[in-house]
Amino acid sequence: MKNKMLKQLTEIVGKKNVSADKIDLLHYAYDATQSTYLPDFVVFPENTEQISHLLELCTEYRMPVVPRGAGTGFSGGSLPISGGVCLSMEKMNRILEIDTENLTACVEAGVINYDLQQEAERLGLFYPPDPSSYKYCTVGGNVAENAGGPRAVKYGVTKNYVLGMELVFPTGEIVISGSKNMKDVAGYNLKDLMIGSEGTLAVITKLFLKLIPLPPYRSVLQAIFSDMREAARTVSSIIANRIIPSALEFIDGPCIRAVEDYLHIGLPEEAQAMLIIECDGRKESVEAELSLIEEVCKKNNAQYVKMAKDKEEEEFLWRARRSISPSLNRIRDGKLNEDVVVPRASLPEMIESTQRISKKYNLPIVNFGHAGDGNIHTNIMFKKKSEEEKRARDAMREIFETVIRMGGSISGEHGIGITKQDFLEKQLGKESIEIFRKIKRALDPNNILNPHKMKL
Numbered sequence: 174m175k176n177k178m179l180k181q182l183t184e185i186v187g188k189k190n191v192s193a194d195k196i197d198l199l200h201y202a203y204d205a206t207q208s209t210y211l212p213d214f215v216v217f218p219e220n221t222e223q224i225s226h227l228l229e230l231c232t233e234y235r236m237p238v239v240p241r242g243a244g245t246g247f248s249g250g251s252l253p254i255s256g257g258v259c260l261s262m263e264k265m266n267r268i269l270e271i272d273t274e275n276l277t278a279c280v281e282a283g284v285i286n287y288d289l290q291q292e293a294e295r296l297g298l299f300y301p302p303d304p305s306s307y308k309y310c311t312v313g314g315n316v317a318e319n320a321g322g323p324r325a326v327k328y329g330v331t332k333n334y335v336l337g338m339e340l341v342f343p344t345g346e347i348v349i350s351g352s353k354n355m356k357d358v359a360g361y362n363l364k365d366l367m368i369g370s371e372g373t374l375a376v377i378t379k380l381f382l383k384l385i386p387l388p389p390y391r392s393v394l395q396a397i398f399s400d401m402r403e404a405a406r407t408v409s410s411i412i413a414n415r416i417i418p419s420a421l422e423f424i425d426g427p428c429i430r431a432v433e434d435y436l437h438i439g440l441p442e443e444a445q446a447m448l449i450i451e452c453d454g455r456k457e458s459v460e461a462e463l464s465l466i467e468e469v470c471k472k473n474n475a476q477y478v479k480m481a482k483d484k485e486e487e488e489f490l491w492r493a494r495r496s497i498s499p500s501l502n503r504i505r506d507g508k509l510n511e512d513v514v515v516p517r518a519s520l521p522e523m524i525e526s527t528q529r530i531s532k533k534y535n536l537p538i539v540n541f542g543h544a545g546d547g548n549i550h551t552n553i554m555f556k557k558k559s560e561e562e563k564r565a566r567d568a569m570r571e572i573f574e575t576v577i578r579m580g581g582s583i584s585g586e587h588g589i590g591i592t593k594q595d596f597l598e599k600q601l602g603k604e605s606i607e608i609f610r611k612i613k614r615a616l617d618p619n620n621i622l623n624p625h626k627m628k629l
């Protein structure tokens with residue numbers, strides 16, 4: 174059957190766009206969770222019609238199909254856990270149009286986020302969604318996860334920029350939902366149902382996106398604290414002072430030390446927290462906002478505050494934040510990287526809870542992330558293949574329970590996939606999961622598209 178299927182897949186996408194070779198399959202067997210599941214085939218469609226034929230074929234064989242952008246997901250969404258076809262979007266990577274009159278873009282779903290940002294900026298326009306993986310991840314993957322990023326605090330997340338999309342449903346129908354119009358309420362709003370659906374309901378092939386004018390000026394400030402709670406309080410005070418920076422990122426003490434150990438750039442190793450705060454807009458208003466933010470930091474006992482003087486210093490201040498992921502390996506070789514979110518004013522309480530849980534389970538827990546959204550990446554560090562692994566999972570469960578009790582969510586941006594599916598019902602209740610399953614059955618009656626994810 175495998176040979177027959179390979180032959181039919183080849184007829185649809187061409188010989189160069191399909192492989193069942195083990196080495197190729199290994200390249201598409203992982204994502205950022207570091208788990209590995211081999212697909213049976215990997216295909217690289219070049220257009221929407223090929224995807225439609227491919228889904229019809231897989232329906233006939235009841236063969237799982239897993240859409241894949243760049244595989245940077247943190248929740249296992251693109252892992253082929255039941256084998257089947259890995260549908261890589263990497264060849265559908267064209268920016269089809271940047272409309273400078275209507276301020277919209279039309280792109281294929283495999284376009285890299287950074288490429289779109291660069292092209293928009295070249296024309297004086299701005300596509301704000303900026304997951305920290307923006308140099309690698311695809312816009313289709315961003316829509317499927319409703320990705321955010323540092324700028325979400327001011328500009329919102331991916332969903333705020335999606336005007337319309339072309340979709341292929343698991344039974345092969347090609348549908349366009351929405352358009353490049355700023356307003357469009359004709360019919361059910363399928364596009365919004367697809368945002369954050371993690372590749373379980375349809376394959377997104379094309380996107381109509383909103384662009385905005387590029388802010389003329391931006392500047393960055395770094396504040397260091399000897400008490401983590403004062404840093405967390407500063408975040409809520411900035412927002413309470415009616416200032417919305419374009420980024421408001423938090424890094425805790427253990428993270429600062431891990432980054433310093435990795436980069437040796439002179440970060441204060443005794444510090445307990447650091448905030449990186451960026452404002453953008455007209456120069457005068459950016460300067461006024463940053464000087465008010467400086468005051469708020471000082472009122473909350475910041476040890477020192479440093480304002481970037483030029484682009485080079487800005488880049489330097491951001492470097493620590495961008496180097497967190499690789500530097501954490503110095504603490505332990507294993508990590509559970511969660512992205513919990515709480516109402517912004519509850520941030521100090523939430524960080525204190527993770528410190529208590531860290532002590533209780535005797536494991537390092539480091540916190541960093543998009544504090545301005547109340548969205549913190551809580552990393553529980555453990556030694557792989559040791560008894561620490563079980564303790565880390567117990568600590569994770571307790572963090573999720575705490576966050577749900579505080580009215581927060583188990584995921585602000587990474588999605589559910591396989592890593593958090595056991596906790597979804599706890600947050601949303603049985604009834605919600607049952608409704609999700611009804612939607613899944615209606616759109617994917619043979620359960621071939623990314624099956625067994627999100628508790629579906």
Ligand SMILES: Cc1cc2nc3c(=O)[nH]c(=O)nc-3n(C[C@H](O)[C@H](O)[C@H](O)COP(=O)(O)OP(=O)(O)OC[C@H]3O[C@@H](n4cnc5c(N)ncnc54)[C@H](O)[C@@H]3O)c2cc1C
Binds near residue numbers: 204244304321376
């Ligand atoms: C270092 C690092 C930093 C990160 N920082 C952030 C961050 O700041 N904010 C954030 O939100 N995330 C972040 N992430 C997570 C990740 O980059 C995002 O979830 C991103 O949106 C995934 O895009 P991708 O193209 O890699 O998708 P993949 O990982 O390939 O897929 C993710 C999900 O989308 C589905 N999918 C992909 N393409 C399609 C399509 N065309 N149609 C239908 N379904 C599709 C897949 O089936 C899967 O379920 C980070 C990851 C890393 C490794």
